[in-house]
Amino acid sequence: MPVDLTIAELAVLLTGSLLGTVLTALTLRRSRSAGRVAPDDDRTCFIFAGTDLVDATGPASVLAQKAGAEADDPLEGHWHALRAVFRPRFGELPERPDDVFAASAERRRTYAALSPKDGGRLVFSRIDERVRISLLDDAPQEFDRQISFDQSRELRFLRNAVAEAPTPIWLVDDTGRVSWQNHAYSQLAALAGQDSDGPLFALPEECDDDALRVPLQLAGRDSANWYEVSTRSTPGGCLSYASNIDAVVHAEQAQRNFVQTLSKTFAHLSIGLAIFDRHQRLALFNPALIDLTAMPVDFLTSKPSLAAFFDYLREHQIMPEPKNYTSWRDKIGALIAAARDGRYSKTWNLPSGLTYRITGKPHPDGAIAFLFEDISAEISLTRRFRAELETSHAVLDRQEKALAVFSQLGILTFSNEAFRQMWRFDPDSSFAETTVPDALRIWQAECAPCPAWDRLPAYVTSFGERVPRQAEVEHQRHGKLAFCAEPLSGGATLISFTPASLTPGRPETISHLPLRE
Numbered sequence: 001m002p003v004d005l006t007i008a009e010l011a012v013l014l015t016g017s018l019l020g021t022v023l024t025a026l027t028l029r030r031s032r033s034a035g036r037v038a039p040d041d042d043r044t045c046f047i048f049a050g051t052d053l054v055d056a057t058g059p060a061s062v063l064a065q066k067a068g069a070e071a072d073d074p075l076e077g078h079w080h081a082l083r084a085v086f087r088p089r090f091g092e093l094p095e096r097p098d099d100v101f102a103a104s105a106e107r108r109r110t111y112a113a114l115s116p117k118d119g120g121r122l123v124f125s126r127i128d129e130r131v132r133i134s135l136l137d138d139a140p141q142e143f144d145r146q147i148s149f150d151q152s153r154e155l156r157f158l159r160n161a162v163a164e165a166p167t168p169i170w171l172v173d174d175t176g177r178v179s180w181q182n183h184a185y186s187q188l189a190a191l192a193g194q195d196s197d198g199p200l201f202a203l204p205e206e207c208d209d210d211a212l213r214v215p216l217q218l219a220g221r222d223s224a225n226w227y228e229v230s231t232r233s234t235p236g237g238c239l240s241y242a243s244n245i246d247a248v249v250h251a252e253q254a255q256r257n258f259v260q261t262l263s264k265t266f267a268h269l270s271i272g273l274a275i276f277d278r279h280q281r282l283a284l285f286n287p288a289l290i291d292l293t294a295m296p297v298d299f300l301t302s303k304p305s306l307a308a309f310f311d312y313l314r315e316h317q318i319m320p321e322p323k324n325y326t327s328w329r330d331k332i333g334a335l336i337a338a339a340r341d342g343r344y345s346k347t348w349n350l351p352s353g354l355t356y357r358i359t360g361k362p363h364p365d366g367a368i369a370f371l372f373e374d375i376s377a378e379i380s381l382t383r384r385f386r387a388e389l390e391t392s393h394a395v396l397d398r399q400e401k402a403l404a405v406f407s408q409l410g411i412l413t414f415s416n417e418a419f420r421q422m423w424r425f426d427p428d429s430s431f432a433e434t435t436v437p438d439a440l441r442i443w444q445a446e447c448a449p450c451p452a453w454d455r456l457p458a459y460v461t462s463f464g465e466r467v468p469r470q471a472e473v474e475h476q477r478h479g480k481l482a483f484c485a486e487p488l489s490g491g492a493t494l495i496s497f498t499p500a501s502l503t504p505g506r507p508e509t510i511s512h513l514p515l516r517e
Helices: 007-033 058-070 078-090 142-163 183-192 246-267 287-293 297-301 306-315 325-340 376-397 417-423 436-446 456-461
Strands: 044-049 052-056 110-114 121-127 130-136 169-172 178-181 211-216 225-234 237-244 272-276 282-285 345-349 355-362 368-374 402-406 412-415 469-475 479-487 493-499
Touching (some): 272 306, 287 297, 287 368, 325 355, 325 368, 402 417, 412 436
Antiparallel strands (some): 211 225, 225 237, 345 355, 402 493
């Protein structure tokens, strides 16, 4: 239904609608800003939702960051970190900011915690579901006072930590006087009997960052104590730190004494010794190495590398010339690996006619030792003995008598060619050892029964003095044989079989000789 409105009535309606809109907007803006702070607010104010910080003024943000950096567990929430910062001033505070209102029967919306030390106040205000905390002091610099308080507490802690440090710490000013010292330095100065304010340690005037080893003689001590002193340049002077290194110095001295003892011992060895450290540099050698290799002393004292060492041996024909020089370096690497495993052992036949035995041994901490031993005399003796032995065997092989030697254990150790032909048996063709019972079985199979065989094993293996024994045996192919068992040196026994044709004119001496004395 149409309604006629005058201009005045229309103006009133428009004005009322406009006022309602403005009031609604102001109410919404107030409700939205109730839980926030102005960004340019210079007061120390925090807005908490539970234990989480949701907003803060500039000074409060700085304090919250400092508290969070010092917190033991930042994941527990912002309030726990701030609570630890406020505790020295305001005492114990609630676990949650809104707990101060839950404990109040009056349902207050504001709560203040007073500081008994400086009169400061920590005001808790309820804003809907959030809590606003304001740090208020009588003086306008409440934030600076809180920061100054925390800094003074930190300064006291640092002073106590440095003063009670177990190592001596002291500060020398520009005049060379000790202007500050901790308790450990004071105790050390008292033990050293120093009453002046001069430095306890003799250090260079320049203050640098190098660490120096300095001895200190204490009263009533025969030997000096050793310290490692580090210095730092500071605005107040030269700050120094000392650490006792007596154990390190004594260990190093013991190591030097041990090396000197080894060097003196190695100096009298006839075996050449070359020890290379873990970096494959020559660390120790003895005079015998110089005698065996003819290496210059200046070359050895320059600590050559292991490869350079063996290159010198090759160039001066002190080791066999490698067939392929391009693979020489690879062979050196294999040599080093074998020496580290203790597997390297070679015999070098040199062009000079000498023979060296080279042995590689692993040492602790990656070091390698090489032993050079001149075995020329040993090799010459072995070769001469082998030649004489071969000559003796050749002479015995030319004998027509069948000869065999048994050890005291009853094991066949030698037989000549006539023995092998007569009994059609070659002991060298078998891996197993031939014993007296084995030989008896062969002899008995080739000969007629004879009582001489029965007592032979006991005769061969018996101890004490023995006399030769003889008997006559009948061989199926060779006829009558003169059998003789004779003792040899070392408990061995020589067995011989002589055909009757080799004993003309004496058959009667054999036919009546059973195995007896």
